[in-house]
Amino acid sequence: VITPRTSKDASPCTYSTRGKHCALFATTRVHVITIQKIMEVAAAVVLAAVLDSVASQYMVQEVNVGTTAILPCPSNDDNHLFQYWELEGNQVIGPENAINEAKYKYEVLSGKLFIKSVSTAESGFYKCVSKALTNRSLNIQSVELIVKKDWEEVWENDTETNVYRGVIAGTVLIVLVGLMFLAYRFIKRRRSARFRDMSDEESPDEGPVRGKYNASNIPPMTNANITPSEGVDNPALDTDFPKMFNTIQTQGATQM
Structure with a gap:
């Protein structure tokens, strides 16, 4: 049942002195709905035709x-x-x-x-x-x-792609070298700190005793230090020594 709605009366019919009248309102409502449906269908057909024409071209x-x-x-x-x-x-x-x-x-x-x-x-x-x-x-x-x-x-032969690939490879290489350098510095610093701590913990008395040599402690070389058993390289000294020994013995006998 098609029912027109108004702000004053929701009934599809009107009343007068002649009786109840409903057909006029119902017929008008049916015509309005039919026109709207026809317009919607026509718009859809036109749109489909336009799209089909564009797609075909x-x-x-x-x-x-x-x-x-x-x-x-x-x-x-x-x-x-x-x-x-x-x-x-x-x-x-x-x-x-x-x-x-x-x-x-x-x-x-x-x-x-x-x-x-x-x-x-x-x-x-x-x-x-x-x-x-x-x-x-x-x-x-x-x-x-x-x-x-x-x-x-493209991955093998494209110049732009190869340039990007080279830049990425170079960046990765630089980052790796930087990380290796930082790791080396860190390890070296830890070793130096450990050796320094070990040196500080050692006592001075525990160190090895080291002798000191002074040139003044060495006795001078004299004739008395030379024993008869030691050989002399000077042949003149060997030849004159008996004469000197005899002279010393003669002087000793005279004094006695």
Whole structure:
């Protein structure tokens, strides 16, 4: 039961001197609901058509780096004839334009574009232009080319990646050398402190007794210190000694 609500009366019917009247309010409410439903359905249909139109005019082609990319021409159909491709930077590839045959190739009938050895720099939007068969109107639709990288190859050959890798390796090496130096200084400082503590704990009486030698304690060398058994290297002294001994004995006898 459809019931209109008002601030004064919640009843779907009104009362007068002629009786109870309900049909007018109920019929009006039904018409309002029907119009709203129709508008909602129409909006949904229009939105779906717009989205479908946008999706049909936009294609995405994904290829791996270094391979040959094949881009179909979505604007070429039964009512249109392929004319040319328009690349980024206003570069045109078509029958009336000179192209780099080592890099690009296209089919006149289907409009397919072949790009050899694609790189990441060639990613972007490519516009395919076709002309109508019955008039001079043009049909232009775009294809987005996405070039995917081989991350293993990038890891090995990419210059920027190798630079980052070298910087990281150098930083890690510097940090390790710094840690080793700090560890060496810490160990050396602990050893020095331990040896200093051991030296302080030793008593002076416990040290080894060391003799001192003084040159004044050595008796001087004289003739009395030389014993007869010791040899003399001077032959003249050996020859004159008996004479001197005889002279001493003679002087001693005279005095007696």
